Amino acid sequence: MTTAIIGVGSIGSTLARNLVRGGEDVVLASRSLERAQAVADGIGARTATVDDAISAADVVILAVWFDVARELLTEYAAALDGKVVIDPSNPVAFDGNGGFTKIIPEDESAGRLLAALVPDAGFVKAFSTQSAPTLAGSSGLRPPIAQFYATDDLTADAAVAKLIRTAGYAPVLIGGIDQSIRIEIFGDLHELTLGAAPAEDQARKLI
Numbered sequence: 001m002t003t004a005i006i007g008v009g010s011i012g013s014t015l016a017r018n019l020v021r022g023g024e025d026v027v028l029a030s031r032s033l034e035r036a037q038a039v040a041d042g043i044g045a046r047t048a049t050v051d052d053a054i055s056a057a058d059v060v061i062l063a064v065w066f067d068v069a070r071e072l073l074t075e076y077a078a079a080l081d082g083k084v085v086i087d088p089s090n091p092v093a094f095d096g097n098g099g100f101t102k103i104i105p106e107d108e109s110a111g112r113l114l115a116a117l118v119p120d121a122g123f124v125k126a127f128s129t130q131s132a133p134t135l136a137g138s139s140g141l142r143p144p145i146a147q148f149y150a151t152d153d154l155t156a157d158a159a160v161a162k163l164i165r166t167a168g169y170a171p172v173l174i175g176g177i178d179q180s181i182r183i184e185i186f187g188d189l190h191e192l193t194l195g196a197a198p199a200e201d202q203a204r205k206l207i
């Protein structure tokens with residue numbers, strides 16, 4: 001399986017490192033090929049343009065901010081048909097006081113809005129609950145810590161569960177895409193697990 005990671009910032013580079021360590025074939029792409037190459041060099045991944053990375057991949061992780069994800073999904077909707085798309089985004093902007101403010105309606109989720117842009121892809125909400133440092137520090141623990149995810153698609157479910165294990169965590173499905181809001185910022189499972197990553201059995205009790 002080949003996984004493309006679009007965006008090589010905090011979340012993209014952390015997931016790339018964990019997946020390469022677990023043996024996944026990872027191709028990195030970003031706005032700047034040079035920045036993607038700099039990250040790839042440090043972890044032993046390949047790089048490509050966004051176009052080429054998407055066409056080469058079975059799974060595409062959009063490690064970019066919500067607005068960028070919306071633009072990319074609109075532009076690449078056809079190219080993503082039949083592929084698994086993983087969305088870690090939290091739909092927020094900085095509020096100017098050191099915090100975040102939600103940029104979509106209170107009762108709406110990035111997962112639901114973004115999934116609607118690619119109806120023929122296997123869309124998954126995942127990797128939105130832990131901060132990048134927590135994600136980096138909690139890969140490969142025994143017992144493995146949980147990564148919550150949501151999807152409506154059975155093929156995507158199997159692929160993302162495998163990928164989460166490869167990255168060093170335990171996959172915990174919380175339900176369909178309409179449950180994404182629970183694992184995005186301000187959602188109950190997000191707030192409960194942001195800094196303190198629970199192991200799988202504790203995580204299942206929280207659902």
Ligand SMILES: NC(=O)c1ccc[n+]([C@@H]2O[C@H](COP(=O)([O-])OP(=O)(O)OC[C@H]3O[C@@H](n4cnc5c(N)ncnc54)[C@H](OP(=O)(O)O)[C@@H]3O)[C@@H](O)[C@H]2O)c1
Nearest residue numbers: 007008009010011030031063064065066089090128131132
């Ligand atoms: N950071 C966290 O702790 C955390 C935790 C959970 C979820 N998330 C979510 O994960 C997503 C990524 O967050 P992050 O903290 O990793 O952000 P980040 O560090 O700012 O990285 C964003 C990446 O997206 C790239 N990018 C921007 N526009 C692009 C485009 N048009 N095409 C391709 N790549 C583009 C950026 O490239 P440039 O360097 O060229 O700008 C950068 O590599 C966000 O939606 C966030 O809500 C973050």
